[in-house]
Amino acid sequence: MIKTLLIIAIIYIGILATLSLASRQRQKSTASYLLAGSKLGPVLGLFTFAATLFSTFTLIGMPDFFRTHGVGSWIFLAVSDAAMVFGIIWLGAYVRKKARNKDFKGLSGLIGDCYQNRFAGFVIFLGAFIFLIPYVSIQIRGIAIFLNATFPEALPTWGWALSMVVVMLIYSETGGLKAIIYSDVLQGILLLVVIWIASFVCIAYFGDIQSMFKKVEQTNQALLSVPGPKNLFTTQFLIASMLAIVMIPFTQPQVVTRIIIMKSQRSLFRMAIGVGCFAIIIILPTLFLGMYGAVKYPGESTAVFINKVLIRDQSDSVAAFIIIGLIAAAISTADSQIFALGAELRSLLKGDDKKVMPVTRVAIGFFAVVSLVFSLFSSDQLVLLARTSFAGTALMGPMIFTGIFSQNKAGMLIPIATLLAMALFVGSLLDVIPGSFWGIRLDICLFTVLAIIALLSQYAGNKSVPAGDLKKVTDT
Amino acid sequence: FYWIFCCTSAIHKPALWGVPYTLWTGIAVSILLVLITYIGTK
Numbered sequence: 001m002i003k004t005l006l007i008i009a010i011i012y013i014g015i016l017a018t019l020s021l022a023s024r025q026r027q028k029s030t031a032s033y034l035l036a037g038s039k040l041g042p043v044l045g046l047f048t049f050a051a052t053l054f055s056t057f058t059l060i061g062m063p064d065f066f067r068t069h070g071v072g073s074w075i076f077l078a079v080s081d082a083a084m085v086f087g088i089i090w091l092g093a094y095v096r097k098k099a100r101n102k103d104f105k106g107l108s109g110l111i112g113d114c115y116q117n118r119f120a121g122f123v124i125f126l127g128a129f130i131f132l133i134p135y136v137s138i139q140i141r142g143i144a145i146f147l148n149a150t151f152p153e154a155l156p157t158w159g160w161a162l163s164m165v166v167v168m169l170i171y172s173e174t175g176g177l178k179a180i181i182y183s184d185v186l187q188g189i190l191l192l193v194v195i196w197i198a199s200f201v202c203i204a205y206f207g208d209i210q211s212m213f214k215k216v217e218q219t220n221q222a223l224l225s226v227p228g229p230k231n232l233f234t235t236q237f238l239i240a241s242m243l244a245i246v247m248i249p250f251t252q253p254q255v256v257t258r259i260i261i262m263k264s265q266r267s268l269f270r271m272a273i274g275v276g277c278f279a280i281i282i283i284l285p286t287l288f289l290g291m292y293g294a295v296k297y298p299g300e301s302t303a304v305f306i307n308k309v310l311i312r313d314q315s316d317s318v319a320a321f322i323i324i325g326l327i328a329a330a331i332s333t334a335d336s337q338i339f340a341l342g343a344e345l346r347s348l349l350k351g352d353d354k355k356v357m358p359v360t361r362v363a364i365g366f367f368a369v370v371s372l373v374f375s376l377f378s379s380d381q382l383v384l385l386a387r388t389s390f391a392g393t394a395l396m397g398p399m400i401f402t403g404i405f406s407q408n409k410a411g412m413l414i415p416i417a418t419l420l421a422m423a424l425f426v427g428s429l430l431d432v433i434p435g436s437f438w439g440i441r442l443d444i445c446l447f448t449v450l451a452i453i454a455l456l457s458q459y460a461g462n463k464s465v466p467a468g469d470l471k472k473v474t475d476t
Numbered sequence: 477f478y479w480i481f482c483c484t485s486a487i488h489k490p491a492l493w494g495v496p497y498t499l500w501t502g503i504a505v506s507i508l509l510v511l512i513t514y515i516g517t518k
Binding site: 071072074075078079081082083085086089090209210211212213214217224225226269270272273276277279280287 | 483486487490493494495496497498499502503505506507509510512513514516517
C-alpha cells in the first residue's frame with residue numbers, strides 16, 4: 001500500500017502546486033486574493049461550497065455518529081442540510097444585494113457598515129474566531145489521529161497535525177482563494193468517489209442492504225430509530241441542530257463569502273440545488289459505513305473504528321485513495337476557514353491593500369498556529385464539536401439579519417445582546433452555567449431571546465423613520 | 477402566490493426493503509425539501 005500511497009500523494013501534491021502557482025498573482029488585492037474575483041459559476045460554486053461544508057466531519061465524524069447514535073443521524077444532518085439549501089434561495093439574494101451595495105470585503109466589515117459602528121463588526125469577528133478555531137482544529141485533529149492510527153511508527157499525532165498546517169499555509173498563502181476553490185473541486189470529486197467505493201465494500205460484506213439492517217437490528221435495535229441508543233436525538237436537539245445548520249450560510253464567514261462571490265443570483269440558486277443533491281449522495285454512504293461499524297466494531301474507539309473501516313477492510317489501492325481523500329478533505333475545509341478569518345480581519349482594517357494585505361497574510365499564519373495548538377488538546381467527538389461551532393455562530397444570525405434587513409441604521413442593543421449570549425453559551429460549554437433552563441436547551445433559549453430582540457429593534461427602528469424617508473431608503 | 481405557497485410548504489421495525497421507517501422518512505423529507513427548493517428556483 002505504501003508504494004501506491006506515495007504515487008497518489010505525489011500526483012496530488014503536484015496538482016495542488018500547479019493550481020496554486022497558476023492562481024498566483026503578483027499584485028495581491030483584496031478582490032483577487034481574498035474574493036477570487038467574485039465571478040464564480042454554479043459548478044465551481046457547488047464544489048467549493050460542498051467541500052467547505054463536507055469535510056473530515058463528514059468522512060470520519062458521520063460514520064462514527066451513525067455507528068453510535070443510529071439512523072437518526074440522517075435527520076440531524078441530511079434533513080437539516082436540505083432546510084439550509086431552502087434558506088439559501090429564500091434569503092441568499094438579500095444578503096448578496098446588501099453586500100454588493102456595501103463593497104463586501106468580509107462579513108465583519110459588512111455588518112460594521114450596516115450598523116455604522118465598528119463594535120458590531122468586532123462582535124462578528126470575535127464570534128467567528130471563538131467558534132471557527134475549534135472547527136478548524138477538529139479537521140486537523142481528525143486526520144492526525146487517523147494517520148497516527150494507520151502509521152503509528154511514522155509520526156506522532158502532533159507531527160501529522162503540523163505537517164498538514166504547513167502544507168495548507170504554503171498552498172493558500174501562495175494561491176489565495178482562487179487556488180482554494182480549485183482544490184475544493186479536486187477534493188469534492190475525490191471525497192465522493194472514495195466514500196462510495198468504501199461503502200460498497202461494507203454493503204457487500206452483508207450481501208445487501210436488507211441483510212445489513214437485519215444484522216443491525218440483532219446487534220442493537222435502538223440504532224434503527226430516534227432518539228437512538230444514547231437518547232441524543234430528542235425533538236429539542238434536532239430543532240436546535242437544524243437552526244444551527246440553517247444559519248451556516250449566513251453566519252460562518254467562509255460560507256457567506258462563497259454566497260457573495262457567485263457570479264449572479266441565478267448561479268447561486270443553481271449552486272444551492274446542487275448542494276442539496278450533493279448532501280444526500282455524500283451522507284448516504286456514511287450511513288452504510290456506520291451500520292457496518294455498528295455490527296462489526298461496536299465497542300471500538302473512533303480512531304480504531306475509522307482505521308479498520310476505511311483502511312484495514314479495504315483493498316490496498318482503495319485505502320491509499322481514501323488516505324489522500326481524507327487529507328484533501330481536511331486541508332480544503334481548514335484552509336477555507338483560516339483564510340476566511342484572515343478576510344474577516346481585513347474587512348475590519350482601514351487602509352489601502354498595499355498596507356493591509358501583508359497584515360492579513362501574517363494574521364492567516366497566526367490563526368493557523370492557534371488552530372494547530374487547539375487541535376492538540378481537543379476531544380475526538382468530531383460531530384458534536386462541529387455542532388457546537390455551528391450553534392455558536394448561529395447565535396450571530398439575528399444580529400446579521402437585523403443588519404441586512406434594516407432600512408436605516410440598526411441600533412446597538414442587538415450586538416451587545418449577541419456578545420452577552422455568546423459569552424453565556426461559552427460559559428455553558430465550560431460548565432460554568434447550566435446547559436438548559438426549565439428543560440429547554442440554552443442554545444434554543446438564547447437564539448429565541450435574540451430573535452425577539454432583533455424583531456423588536458427592527459420594528460422600533462422602522463417606526464422611528466418618517467414614512468417619506470423610509471420610502472426614499474427603500475427605493476434606493 | 478406560488479412563491480409564498482412554496483415558502484409556506486417548505487419504531488424499530490424495518491419498513492420497505494428492510495430499511496427502517498425513520499430512515500425512509502428522513503430520506504423522503506430531504507428529497508421533498510430539495511424538490512420544493514428546485515420548484516422555488518423555477
